[in-house]
Amino acid sequence: MKRILVTRFSAMGDVAMVASVLQEFVQQHPEVQIIMLSRKFFAPFFAEIPQVRFHAIEPDGKHKGFAGMFKLFQELKTQQIDAVANLHDNIRSNILSFYFKCIGIPVRKIDKGRAEKKALTRPKNKIKKQLKLTTERYADVFRSLGFPLSLSHQLKKQERPLPAAARAFFQEGIPVLGIAPFAQHPYKVFAKARMEAVFAYFQGQPIRFIIFGGGASEKAIAESWEQQFPQVSSSIGKFNLTEELQLISHLNLMLSMDSSGMHMASLVGTRSLSIWGATHPYAGFLGYGQQDSDCIQVEHPARPSSVYGNKPCLCDGVEAIDLVTAEQVIEKIKISLIV
Structure with a gap:
């Protein structure tokens, strides 16, 4: 079998999108084995994909700095790599790519479309148009290595084993909606009061909400919602990443910010509604198989102000995410779940 080294180290949503692409790639190229290089935490994204062998990078440990990257190269060189698909194009992935080029291994890297994205997000004279999807940019790298790849951009529903601790979330005939209300940057987060208004509207109706994603502060918020709204349960801190994917595969629907929750839903074929503020689907980061509608x-x-949501986006004095009302979200959930 030919072996392709694929590199993508972060961020969580970007790595999940790689997994969605590899699901399609291995079906079309059963003669190819993938060596997936990423952070150990992301290994569960690839565990269910045949022909993918995961190799962990430890950038803060044994693979730190130039010496560490050379050590990583030596580890990988023994695996008889035939080509390198650099899906990250950052300093570490480029250093590693250079080492492989030096021994005659073909390397191709992603075209991130930086100029187009700059035109889309600049304050004045924006060029607002749909840019190539990130998943297609990933696919282009494989195509440039001589491996044809046709992406379906369709959700393929998986129902993975449900963790025993999650069985209480599900009752016959009651739809379960996942909520991933948090994000790395505040300009991508739906206001807490508006999220509570959504929960309040559905109180007493046959629907259940499960909160996903976050650290200690987000866990505290989610637990306060549990106490305030009987239909809300928090999964934060209760499940590992493998179990979270298993749980998401059983949801009727996910509601996410422009964040990793949407991409995790895509990976297991669950439809996701998504809320956008400072960012925009035009940048190409819509979840794989998810719909613009x-x-x-x-x-x-004024939208978008940035590709990643790390800058404020004032729209007539209002932050872009705050243009979205609780009523809009409620109506979309009602239509989607036919509640």
Whole structure:
């Protein structure tokens, strides 16, 4: 079998998108084995994909710095790599790619479309148009290595084993909606009061909400919602990443910010509604197989301000994410779940 080394170290949503692409790739190329290089935490994204062998990078440990990257190269060199697909194009992945080029291994890297994205997000004279999807940019790297790849961009529903601790979340005839309300940057987070208004509207109706994603502070918020709203349960801190994917595979629907929750839903074939503020689906980061019609957003000439949501995006003095109302979200959930 030919072996392709695939590199993508972060962020969580970007790595999940790689897994969605590899699910399609291995079906079309059973003669190829993938060596997936990423952080150990992300290994569960690839555990269910045949022909994929995971190799962990430890950038803060034994693979730190130039010496560490050379040590990583030596580890990988023994695996008889035939080609390198650099899906990250950062300093570490480029250093590693250079080492493989030096021994004659073909390397191709992603075209991130930086100029197009800069034009989309600049404050004035924006060029607002749909850019190539990130998953297609990943696929282009494999195509440039001589491996044809046709992406279906369709959700393929998986039902993985349900963790025993999650069985109480599910009752016959009651739809279960996952909520991933948090994000790395505050400009991508739906206001807490508005999220509570959504929960309050559905109180007493046959629907259940499960909160996903976050650290200690987000866990505290989710637990306060549990106490306030009987239909809300928190999964934060209760499940590992493998179990979270298993749980998401059983959801009727996910509601996420422009964040990893949407991409995890895509990986297991679960439909996701998504809320967008400072960012925009035009940048190409819509979840694999998700639909533009499921994006909840308010168009404004100032949007988007950034690709990753790390900058404020004021729209007539209002932050872009705050243009989205609780009523819009409620209506979208009602239509989607036919509640």
